[in-house]
Amino acid sequence: MSVRPPLVRYAVSPANARGRLHPEPEAATRSPWQRDRDRIIHCSAFRKLQYKTQVFVNHEGDFYRTRLTHSIEVAQIARSVARALGLDEDLTEALALAHDLGHPPFGHAGEEALNLAMKPFGGFDHNAQSLRIVTLLESRYAAWDGLNLTWETLEGLVKHNGPLRNPAPYIADYNDRYKLDLNTQPSAEAQVAAIADDVAYHSHDLDDGLRARLFAPEDLKHLPVVGDALAAARLSSLDVPPPRLRHETIRRVINAMVSDLLAETTKRLNKLDPATPDAIRRSRHRVVAFTAGMAEANQAIKDFLFARMYRHWRVNRMSAKARRLTEEIYRLLHADPSLLPDDWRARAGEAGTQRAATIVGDYVAGMTDRYAMDEHRRLTDISLNG
CATH class of the missing domain: 1.10.3210.10 (Hypothetical protein af1432)
Incomplete structure (x- = not known):
């Protein structure tokens, strides 16, 4: 059974919490x-x-x-x-x-389409x-x-x-x-969540790209960290089938990144020696970070994914259609908020206004892919009922 370790002194804890905008009784459990x-x-x-x-x-x-x-x-x-x-x-x-x-x-x-469409109103x-x-x-x-x-x-x-x-x-x-101290660093917990996002999307986009056959394992041999992980995965068995090779590689990539950030973060924390969460916030630099070498490796992985995955012709085609569809939904609804469902229409007000721009932006941003495609058809296909 894994026992949760005690919090360090610079961790956020109920003892140093700042509460909620609307005060509530604390939960018992x-x-x-x-x-x-x-x-x-x-x-x-x-x-x-x-x-x-x-x-x-x-x-x-x-x-x-x-x-x-x-x-x-x-x-x-x-x-x-x-x-x-x-x-x-x-x-x-x-x-x-x-x-x-x-x-x-x-x-x-x-996001690119919505930002462009809303640019006259703040993006x-x-x-x-x-x-x-x-x-x-x-x-x-x-x-x-x-x-x-x-x-x-x-x-x-x-x-x-x-x-x-x-x-x-x-x-x-x-x-x-409600002041959020925007000019300071975030807590160590927030920094961990941010860097975990980098670890996850780099490693898992590699996984999805291999699964979609946008590139092959051989294309990864030159990448720092990934190439070593691929070689180690191949050595783990005399005959690793492709799906297992992919998984063995990706978990080694994640392990290498996490091990690096733990070592570098511990080094930075020892140097800063923070006594409170606010000492983390007042620091000039982030304390949760990769080493310079791993940061360079992450940039190389990002560049590879940008060239071979995010700008692959198959992804480009879908992205182009998605941008056009998102922009058209926004443009049609902003020009005529009466097309919105009742609860949204009441909030949007007059066409072309800042208020309408914001409310239509909320409506479009809240859509799932599937709902956006259905809504676009309802707005543009004359044979369909609204």
Whole structure:
């Protein structure tokens, strides 16, 4: 039986928590961050991640990652790292599970299209949309909008990639009401969730790319870390069948990355010697990080995936269709909000306004791939009923 280690002094804990915007009695059976995690898992935006694109559109295959499976895999890696470092696992897990809530349908293609369409009205930012979801759009409680998450979860959600010098408008507006210390580093738990995202999408996109035959194992031999993992996987058995070779390679890649970040992070923490979570926040540099060599290897993997997967002609075709479809839905609804369902139409107001732009953006961003395709047909195919 695995016993949870005691928290280090610079871990976030209930003793140094800053509470919630709307005060609530503490739960008898859960910590504040277990409660946040549970609220995230139960919210509708989290469920919809099951049908939102990671790289491949959902209907292209049952085995490819979706935003939901990716988020679960990030949470698994993040929780393991947090435990090894003596940090709060529950806050780390909550942040990992919530980090992609704001993504629109069709992955980065959908986000690019929505950002371009909304450019005259401030653009679209999935990080700001995640904050809108958990503080405004989820309507589950009688006394307030959103999920009323703790300060630590909200801070980690908006700052997981580092201090925000020029925050998106909604983040800036929310910060005016509830200060999230945007100019400081995030907590160590938030930093772990962010770097676990890198580990997960690099290794698992390699897995999905091999599964889709966008490239072959032989194409990976030159990649740092991956090439060594592939060679070690081949040595693990005299005759490793291709599916097992893929899995043996990827788990070695993950292990190498996690081992590197644990060693480098421990080194940085020992040098900084932080006494509190705020000492982590005041640090000039991130404390959870790869070594320079592993950071270079990760960039090489990213460059390979960009060239051989994200810009593969098969992915390009689907991305082009997804961008066009997303832009057309937004343009049609923004020009005529009367086409929106009743509850959305009442909030959108007049066509072409900032209010309409924001509400239509919320509506489109909340769509799954499948719903977006169906909605596009309903809006453009005259033979279909609305």
